[in-house]
Every structure is written in C-alpha cells, then in structure tokens.
Amino acid sequence: MQKRRKLGRGVAVVGAGLSKFGAYPRGVRGQDIFVEAYKEMIASIDKGFDPEDIDALYLGNLSSDLFERQVHMGPAVANRIGIVPKPTIRFEDACAASGVAFREAVIAVSSGIYDVVLTGGVEKMTNLDTTHVTEVLAAAMDPDTEIAAGETFPGIYATIATAHMAKYGTTVEDFMRIGIKNHYNGSLNPHAHFDASITDLMKRKAAAALKKGLPEPSWADEMEFLHDPKQNPVIAWPMRLFDCSTVCDGASCVLVVAEDIAKNFTDRPIFVIGTGQASDHFLAEREELTSLRAARIAAGEAYAMAGVGPQDIRIAEVHDCFTIAELIGMEDLGFYKPGEAVRAVREGENRLDGKLPINTDGGLKAKGHPIGASGTGMIVEIFKQMREEAGPRQVKKKDVDLGLTHNVGAHGSTVVINIFERR
Amino acid sequence: MPLESKFSEVAENRLYSLAYNKSIREHKLMASRCKKCGYLSIPPKPVCPKCHGSEIDVVEMKGGGKIAAYTVVAVGAPLMVEEGYGREKHYCCGVVELEEGVKVCARILGVDVSKPEQIKVGTPVKMDFVETFHAADPTHEEGERTFLAFTVLEKP
Ligand SMILES: [Zn+2]
Numbered sequence: 001m002q003k004r005r006k007l008g009r010g011v012a013v014v015g016a017g018l019s020k021f022g023a024y025p026r027g028v029r030g031q032d033i034f035v036e037a038y039k040e041m042i043a044s045i046d047k048g049f050d051p052e053d054i055d056a057l058y059l060g061n062l063s064s065d066l067f068e069r070q071v072h073m074g075p076a077v078a079n080r081i082g083i084v085p086k087p088t089i090r091f092e093d094a095c096a097a098s099g100v101a102f103r104e105a106v107i108a109v110s111s112g113i114y115d116v117v118l119t120g121g122v123e124k125m126t127n128l129d130t131t132h133v134t135e136v137l138a139a140a141m142d143p144d145t146e147i148a149a150g151e152t153f154p155g156i157y158a159t160i161a162t163a164h165m166a167k168y169g170t171t172v173e174d175f176m177r178i179g180i181k182n183h184y185n186g187s188l189n190p191h192a193h194f195d196a197s198i199t200d201l202m203k204r205k206a207a208a209a210l211k212k213g214l215p216e217p218s219w220a221d222e223m224e225f226l227h228d229p230k231q232n233p234v235i236a237w238p239m240r241l242f243d244c245s246t247v248c249d250g251a252s253c254v255l256v257v258a259e260d261i262a263k264n265f266t267d268r269p270i271f272v273i274g275t276g277q278a279s280d281h282f283l284a285e286r287e288e289l290t291s292l293r294a295a296r297i298a299a300g301e302a303y304a305m306a307g308v309g310p311q312d313i314r315i316a317e318v319h320d321c322f323t324i325a326e327l328i329g330m331e332d333l334g335f336y337k338p339g340e341a342v343r344a345v346r347e348g349e350n351r352l353d354g355k356l357p358i359n360t361d362g363g364l365k366a367k368g369h370p371i372g373a374s375g376t377g378m379i380v381e382i383f384k385q386m387r388e389e390a391g392p393r394q395v396k397k398k399d400v401d402l403g404l405t406h407n408v409g410a411h412g413s414t415v416v417i418n419i420f421e422r423r
Numbered sequence: 424m425p426l427e428s429k430f431s432e433v434a435e436n437r438l439y440s441l442a443y444n445k446s447i448r449e450h451k452l453m454a455s456r457c458k459k460c461g462y463l464s465i466p467p468k469p470v471c472p473k474c475h476g477s478e479i480d481v482v483e484m485k486g487g488g489k490i491a492a493y494t495v496v497a498v499g500a501p502l503m504v505e506e507g508y509g510r511e512k513h514y515c516c517g518v519v520e521l522e523e524g525v526k527v528c529a530r531i532l533g534v535d536v537s538k539p540e541q542i543k544v545g546t547p548v549k550m551d552f553v554e555t556f557h558a559a560d561p562t563h564e565e566g567e568r569t570f571l572a573f574t575v576l577e578k579p
Contacts, residue, residue, distance in 0.1 A: 130498065131501050131504055132501070134498065134499075134500060134501065135500070135501045138500055142466075142528070143440075143562065144440050144443055144444060144466050145465065145466060145527060145528040145529070145571070146528045147500065147502065148447075148502075148570050148571065149516040149517075149528045149529045149530050149570070149571070150496060150499065150500050150502060150503040150508070150514055150516045150530055151494075151496075151500065151516055151528060152496060152498065152499070152500045154496075154498065155494045155496045155500070155516065156494075158494035158496075159492045159493060159494045159516075159517050159518060160492065161494075162492045162493050162494065162517070162542075162544060163491065163492035163518075163544065166492075166543075166544035166545070233497065233510075234495070234497045234513075234539075235496075235497055235498045236494045236495065236496045236497065236498065237494055237495040237496075237497070237539035237540075238494075238539070238540075239494075281472065282528070283518060283528060284465070284491075284518045284519075284526040284527050284528040285464065285465070285472070285526070289491060289492050289518060
C-alpha cells in the first residue's frame with residue numbers, strides 16, 4: 001500500500017538560525033522576530049550567500065490571524081527581510097507548520113523547479129492571555145466533539161496519557177523524568193525560553209523565599225519538587241505545568257539548497273535524505289489511543305526514502321508539546337517497542353550523554369513552543385549538533401551522522417518526519 | 424432544481440455538522456454506518472473512512488459504554504470557563520467507547536475530580552446530556568446549548 005517515494009535530486013541544509021525564544025513585548029511583530037532568526041541563519045553560512053539567490057520563501061505559521069490579527073504573513077516577512085518580489089507561501093499544519101514548510105521546500109528543490117528555498121516559521125503568541133491562547137490552540141481540534149467536550153490542547157494529550165498509563169503501567173514520574181531531562185538541556189541553550197534546570201529552579205525558589213524572610217522550602221529531590229502542587233500545579237491531569245511546553249514567541253529559519261550547489265555555501269552541508277508526512281482522524285475516531293498512526297506512517301515513509309531504520313538514528317528531536325508526546329513519539333518512531341520507552345526514560349538513555357540523545361536543545365518543553373517556529377527549530381538543532389556547533393550542550397559521542405526530526409500537528413492529526421545525514 | 428435549494432439541503436444533510444448537533448439537542452447520539460462495510464463513525468461522515476463507500480446510513484447509538492481515556496482539566500477551555508469551571512472547579516472529559524464499538528469524545532460526569540488518579544479506564548458509563556447557556560460565537564447563536572456527556576453508573 002505504502003508508496004516508496006524518492007527525491008528527484010539531492011537536497012541539503014546549508015544554514016540555520018533561531019531567534020531567542022520567549023515573551024517579546026506587545027507590538028513586536030512576528031515578522032520582526034523572523035528577522036532575528038534570518039540574521040542568525042545568514043551568519044551560519046560559512047561562505048556567505050546572496051539573498052538574490054533565494055527562489056522562494058516557505059513559511060510555517062499557525063495563526064498570525066488570531067494571535068496578531070495579521071493574515072498574509074508570507075509577504076509581510078518577505079518585505080521585512082528584503083526579498084520581495086520572491087514568491088512566498090504560508091503553511092498551516094497546526095504545530096507541524098514549519099516541519100511541513102521544510103518538507104515542501106525539500107520537495108520543491110528536489111523537483112528541480114527551485115535551487116534555493118528559504119524556509120522557517122514564526123509565531124507571536126504572547127499578545128493573548130492564557131484562556132485565549134488555549135482557545136486558539138484548541139481550534140485545531142474537532143469543534144463538534146472535542147471542543148464541545150471541553151477538551152483543551154493539554155487535555156487531549158492528558159487523555160492520551162491516561163490511556164497509555166492504563167495499557168502499559170506508565171507513571172506520572174515517567175512524564176516528570178522527561179521534563180527534568182529537557183529542562184536540563186534547555187538550561188544549556190541560550191536561545192531557550194527557560195534558562196533553568198529543575199534543580200536550578202529549586203535553588204532559586206529557596207533563595208527567593210529566604211530573601212522574603214519566609215521559611216526556606218526544602219524538597220528532597222526534583223521528583224518531590226515536581227509533586228508539590230504549589231510548584232507544579234495540574235493543568236490537565238496527569239499533565240502538570242512542567243509537563244507542558246511553554247507559550248512563547250519565536251522564529252526559526254533554514255536554507256534549503258540543491259545538493260549540487262551546496263558546496264558554494266559551505267564545506268559542511270547537512271543532507272536531507274528522507275521525509276514523510278501523514279494525517280489522522282480526531283482522537284476518538286482512531287483505532288488506537290496510545291500511539292499516533294500518522295507518526296508511524298510518516299516515519300515509515302521517511303525511513304524507506306532514506307534507506308535507514310530507527311536503529312540507525314543517532315540523535316533525534318521528538319515533538320514534546322507535552323511529556324507524554326515525547327514518550328509515544330519514541331515508540332512511534334520505532335526507537336523502542338510500544339510500552340517500552342519508559343525503560344529508556346528511567347535509565348536516562350536519552351540524555352545528552354546517553355545512547356540516543358533526544359531534544360538536546362531543551363525541546364518544546366524548555367526551549368519553548370512558538371507553534372509555527374517549532375518544526376524548523378528542531379532542524380536548527382540537528383544542524384548545529386551534526387556540525388558540532390551546539391556549545392555546552394554538544395553531545396559528546398562522535399557518531400551523530402544520522403539525525404531525525406519528528407514534528408506533530410495538533411494531537412497527531414498531522415505528523416511530519418525529516419531525516420538528515422552528515423557525510 | 425434551483426441551486427438555492429442547496430443551502431437547505433446542506434443544512435439538513437444528516438451526514439453534516441448541523442444535523443449532528445441538532446440530534447444532540449434532541450438527546451440523540453447519531454453515527455454513520457457504511458452500507459458496504461458496516462463501519463461506524465461519530466460524527467457521521469458522508470464518505471466511509473474505511474472503504475470510501477458513499478452509501479451511508481445514519482443510526483442512533485444506544486448510550487452505553489465505558490471510559491477509554493480521560494483527563495481532569497484545571498486550566499479550562501473558554502467554553503468551560505464560561506460555565507464556571509477552571510482552577511477552582513475542575514472537570515472531567517475524555518474518550519468513551521460505546522457498546523457498538525465506536526468511540527466518541529465527551530464530558531464525563533459522576534467522577535470525583537479531586538482524585539483523578541482514582542478514575543479508572545474501563546469504568547461503565549451511560550449517555551447523558553448537559554444543557555448550559557452560552558454567548559454567541561461564530562458558529563452558534565446566543566442561548567441554551569446541549570453537550571454530549573456520559574455519567575458513571577452507580578456501583579451495583
Ligand atoms: Zn465502508
């Protein structure tokens with residue numbers, strides 16, 4: 001049934017950049033934040049490049065419409081970075097917007113129509129308060145059943161989590177372990193929204209209490225801190241605050257070029273060797289609640305195109321809008337069998353120094369989840385890690401030759417997977 | 424047939440949203456059933472998701488089922504905040520598997536939301552409906568709205 005697709009010609013990433021993620025003041029526009037990512041992307045191109053070479057802009061964005069009352073973001077960004085009259089397209093696939101924009105850029109370049117496509121994503125979310133951000137994100141679900149039921153974006157993943165717990169015995173502590181790992185990684189990433197590990201946060205909270213003349217709080221360890229409902233309130237049980245990605249602003253930017261011209265930009269391009277994408281029904285209409293079928297299909301397509309399997313992947317960015325999402329992502333990608341990813345989580349196998357590092361940049365949890373920017377944000381991290389430019393969070397092992405990004409839209413109704421190779 | 428009559432035809436089509444929500448207002452839960460393969464779908468679909476068949480019946484669900492997955496929400500959806508739910512008053516919702524084998528997302532009533540860890544997947548539930556007043560939004564007029572819910576059956 002599944003077609004085996006292949007790229008028409010080779011495609012490479014030659015530059016990648018990220019804006020600082022976090023809350024920019026009201027009045028800062030998405031296109032302004034994109035400029036920050038674009039400048040960093042240009043700086044990453046070793047041999048420099050001429051913006052005139054850009055054939056098109058493929059931009060991921062969930063909803064500048066609702067967040068900023070701005071539609072037609074593509075030309076707004078092109079205007080700000082000075083590439084008018086190049087064609088622009090905005091991609092909306094919920095949280096997978098820029099992962100999809102990137103994949104489409106790869107398809108366009110591999111087709112031979114374009115040689116250089118600027119791709120990336122942006123979201124300016126913090127103009128709205130929590131209730132309204134919740135409303136915008138929930139708009140990616142089914143209005144007749146899911147929204148009518150009172151489901152929220154955290155709620156729908158929490159629903160998936162209880163199914164996983166019931167089927168496999170997964171515990172809330174397993175989710176917490178994923179959050180602890182990602183916060184630690186984020187603390188080493190200057191672009192991250194959260195600049196603190198859970199341990200750092202505990203120390204800060206204790207110091208703040210002392211300063212106010214209050215009794216010094218003491219938690220035996222990170223787990224006890226995360227079980228403290230004051231520090232880590234429930235958002236949608238079993239997802240607590242530190243299980244949820246952050247609402248923030250940010251942009252990411254990647255330059256995709258044809259393989260045969262990649263050396264004009266850099267001697268160290270990162271090659272795109274596989275890509276896959278799939279859609280799925282709303283949650284209740286799926287056969288399984290504990291796995292995202294779209295992820296399995298997209299991964300199967302990407303692995304087949306790349307001629308590799310899950311056992312070959314050395315580093316991955318796994319979509320952790322919620323900690324449960326990272327856990328099932330690890331299973332859907334085939335890194336672990338269903339129900340067995342918790343073993344790796346408990347043994348720390350996915351830490352920076354582990355066998356298979358996951359979300360070395362802090363993930364959406366700690367780096368932040370400016371929706372439209374997240375997909376290509378993951379690609380920025382794989383690019384940096386493969387080029388050994390990730391600074392203090394650079395993975396120590398030297399074999400990071402194959403990397404994967406797993407980018408989920410909404411509750412798995414879109415999933416896009418991209419696979420990268422260092423040669 | 425004049426094209427204008429298409430408007431009411433779409434509005435009344437039992438496989439589209441408006442008719443599904445009208446049935447909810449009448450306290451009925453409808454599913455589509457593919458005449459070719461028997462596949463059930465909620466909300467009803469004009470094309471069978473399983474076999475692409477377009478010969479579709481609309482059938483009423485009996486209302487029995489069990490909890491397949493759930494959550495207890497503290498940071499509520501705007502719809503629920505309007506009903507007074509939120510950080511001080513949590514609510515339960517999730518996926519219910521009906522006795523007919525099809526699943527649906529709905530509100531879950533009759534559980535202790537202060538002890539979410541004690542709610543059990545597999546708990547039998549019975550169809551119920553919630554009626555509340557809501558302000559207008561782009562797809563609804565202001566007024567009473569009806570929502571699908573399931574209530575946990577009393578312990579035997
Ligand atoms: Zn059928």
